[in-house]
Amino acid sequence: MLTGINEFGRLKRVAMRRPAEAFVGDAKIDAEWKDLNYHTRPEMAKAVAEHQHFADIIRSVGADILYLPPAKELTMDALYVRDAAAVCPKGVILANMGKKQRMGEPAIHGTFFAETQIPVIGAIQGEGRLEGGDLIWLDEKTVAIGRTYRTNDEGIRQFKALVGPDVHVEVAIMPHYKGQSDVFHLMSVISPLDKDLQLVYSPLMPIPFREWLLARGQKLVEVPDSEFASMGCNVLAIAPREVVMVKGNPETKARMEAAGCKVHVIDADAISVPGEGGPTCLTRPLERH
Structure with a gap:
């Protein structure tokens, strides 16, 4: 069993993968970045x-970071660990990726979680597709x-059964937004800040969901x-009303602060901007307090 299944509590355990x-x-960067639809070529150093700076902020709230392993079949997108797995109170559910270049990631996550005694209760299979960025536990x-x-x-359907x-x-x-080749998850338009507070980009939210x-x-x-295109809506809560966001979104930062949030701002010109993967994408929270 996993505890504290939500997107706003104080982080206890979180999986990440180093660059x-x-x-x-x-x-590898030269071989892959264009094929993966990155906007620019990331600089390794x-x-x-x-x-590392992002990880230090996460550790500042007492979180334990579990680093996922390398594997030859992984692409650069494996940095964005959120998508290859989901969690529920019973344990981890392995995803089945909608982006074909990432199909090998969930099995690698599953092996790692099993080795670290984190329960894996199942996987999305066959024609089913599911990515972790499309799930938000309230x-x-x-x-x-x-x-x-x-x-x-x-x-x-398979997720509901699990x-x-x-x-x-x-x-x-x-909505369709930029189409099938673009990454557009539910978490592209909403990031929980607390149990009763959500950061949202309403113009692209489904009306019934809002x-x-x-x-x-x-x-x-x-x-x-x-500030939507600059990942203003991609914000990770590391504790209730304590969040991490990428630089370049001052108005969103000010609005969160006005709502009582403590905001950490990170440089992310290499880890987030090229592949449009902000703080939520870079983390797979497993447990929160």
Whole structure:
């Protein structure tokens, strides 16, 4: 069993993968970055320094970081560990990736979790597709899941069967936005800040999902239009109302601070900007207090 299944509690255990295990070095970066649709070529030394600083902030709240291993079949995208697995109170559910270059990641995660005595209760299989960035636990009985190009109906069906009938699964049918080749998860438009506070980008939120959040008493902090593309909405809560965001989003930072949040800002020109993977994408939270 895993405890503290939500997206806002104080981090207790979190999985990450170092750039040395994902990017490996200049030759791999040169071979892959264009094919993976990165905007720019990441600089290895800068990625190592940025990732270490991010990890230090996570450890500052008492979290234990479990570093996922390297493997020859991994691509640079393996840095974004959120997507290859999901969690539920019973344990880890291995994803089935919607991006073909990442199909090998979940099995590597599963082997690692089994070796570290973290329960793995199942995997999305066959035609089912599911990525971790499409899931947000509000509490141990309530999870939202995005129906996107990376998470399909069969993946959602299998996920529901694994978590069981005691869990309410709220499906948010996401818009087309930039199309099938782009990464657009549920967590692209919402990041929990506390049990009753969500950072959101409303223009791309499904109306029924936004109304559902409001009906549950959630307060919304709105990301301005000018800061959505710079990952203003990709914010990781490391404790209630204590969050990490990438630099370049001053208005979003100010709005979170006005809502009572402590905000850590990280340089992420190598680890986040090229592949559009912000702080939530770089982490697979396993347990929270």
